Amino acid sequence: MPIRIKRKFSAVLVACTLAAIAPATDVGATPKAVVVPMFGGATMDTTQPDGQCMTNQRAIDRLHRLKTVERLAQTVRTLTTSDCNALMNLIPAAMATGLKINVTVWAVDTAKFDTEKRHLEDALKSFGADWLNTVSVGSESLYQKEIDPNLLAERILDVKGMVHDAYGHRDVAVGTSEPRTVWADxxxxPVVEASDFVGLTVFPYWEGKPVDEGVTTLKKAIRETRAATSGKPLVVTETGWPSAGPAFGEAVASLESLERYFNEAVLWLLQQKIPYNWFSGWDEPGRFSEVEKHFGVFLADGTAKFQLTR
Structure with a gap:
C-alpha cells in the first residue's frame, strides 16, 4: 500500500531530494543569487468600484491605461492570489498588455496560506512563468504581529521550493514586504536569510511627515533597511500618498501632495535604479477608512488625477 504524505515544497525538503539524485560534482554547490530586475509598477485591487470581482475585460482596460504611464508601465502588483480568483483572472490581462505581475501570497493562517499557494501553483501549471516578476509571501505580516518570524521564513522557503525547484523558475525572486522598523529588528x-529580496513599505504620510520631507523619509528608510539586511536586493513594494482625507500629523492628504511625492519619489528611485511598486494604481472606494480610499494615481473610473506622462 503506498504511503501518502501531504505535499509540501519546503526548500529544505526539496534540496534533500535533489541532493540524492544529483551528480557528485553538484553536491555543496552554492546556488546563484536571484537577480531582481529593475521595474516600476502599481498595485491593483481585485474588485471593481461596485464591489464586484474584477472582470478580465476590466483588468485589461486598466492595464492598458497603466501602460500609457512610462514610469509605471512594467508591472502590476496583486495582494492576493485567491480572492476573486485574482491571479487566474489577472494573468491573461497581463499577458495581453505585456506587463508582469508582482504576486503576493497571504502568509497568515495555515488554511489561507495553503489556498493562496495552490492558486499560484495552478497559475504556474496553466501559464508557465513568463508573466511572473516577483513573489512576496505576506505583506506587513510581521509588522501587524500576525505571524512568528520563523514561521514566515519557513513559508517563504516553502514557496521558493515550489517556484524554484518543483517548477524550475529559479529566476523569480521570492521574499516578503515589511516596513523598515521590522527589517531593523x-x-x-531568519526572514532576511530565507528571502531573495527584501520588500520595503514606506509611507511618509503615515509617519506624519510633511510632503517636503517625503523623499528624505524614503531615502532614510532605504538606507536603514539596507544596513540591516546584509545587502540583500531591495524592492520598494509599497509607497504612496493620499489625495484626500484627514491630515496625519504634519502630513496633508491632498492632490498637490500626491503629485509632488509621486514625481519626486519616482524620479529618485529611477535615478538610483531601485525597483518600485506604487500604492496604489487606482482609488479603492471599498476601503474601510476614508483616507485609504484615495491613494490611487487614477480615480476608480480610470481618470488620471494629474499629468502622469512626461
Missing amino acids: SASD
Missing part, C-alpha cells in the same frame, strides 16, 4: 533575521 534582529528577530527578522
Whole structure:
C-alpha cells in the first residue's frame, strides 16, 4: 500500500531530494543569487468600484491605461492570489498588455496560506512563468504581529521550493514586504536569510511627515533597511500618498501632495535604479477608512488625477 504524505515544497525538503539524485560534482554547490530586475509598477485591487470581482475585460482596460504611464508601465502588483480568483483572472490581462505581475501570497493562517499557494501553483501549471516578476509571501505580516518570524521564513522557503525547484523558475525572486522598523529588528533575521529580496513599505504620510520631507523619509528608510539586511536586493513594494482625507500629523492628504511625492519619489528611485511598486494604481472606494480610499494615481473610473506622462 503506498504511503501518502501531504505535499509540501519546503526548500529544505526539496534540496534533500535533489541532493540524492544529483551528480557528485553538484553536491555543496552554492546556488546563484536571484537577480531582481529593475521595474516600476502599481498595485491593483481585485474588485471593481461596485464591489464586484474584477472582470478580465476590466483588468485589461486598466492595464492598458497603466501602460500609457512610462514610469509605471512594467508591472502590476496583486495582494492576493485567491480572492476573486485574482491571479487566474489577472494573468491573461497581463499577458495581453505585456506587463508582469508582482504576486503576493497571504502568509497568515495555515488554511489561507495553503489556498493562496495552490492558486499560484495552478497559475504556474496553466501559464508557465513568463508573466511572473516577483513573489512576496505576506505583506506587513510581521509588522501587524500576525505571524512568528520563523514561521514566515519557513513559508517563504516553502514557496521558493515550489517556484524554484518543483517548477524550475529559479529566476523569480521570492521574499516578503515589511516596513523598515521590522527589517531593523534582529528577530527578522531568519526572514532576511530565507528571502531573495527584501520588500520595503514606506509611507511618509503615515509617519506624519510633511510632503517636503517625503523623499528624505524614503531615502532614510532605504538606507536603514539596507544596513540591516546584509545587502540583500531591495524592492520598494509599497509607497504612496493620499489625495484626500484627514491630515496625519504634519502630513496633508491632498492632490498637490500626491503629485509632488509621486514625481519626486519616482524620479529618485529611477535615478538610483531601485525597483518600485506604487500604492496604489487606482482609488479603492471599498476601503474601510476614508483616507485609504484615495491613494490611487487614477480615480476608480480610470481618470488620471494629474499629468502622469512626461
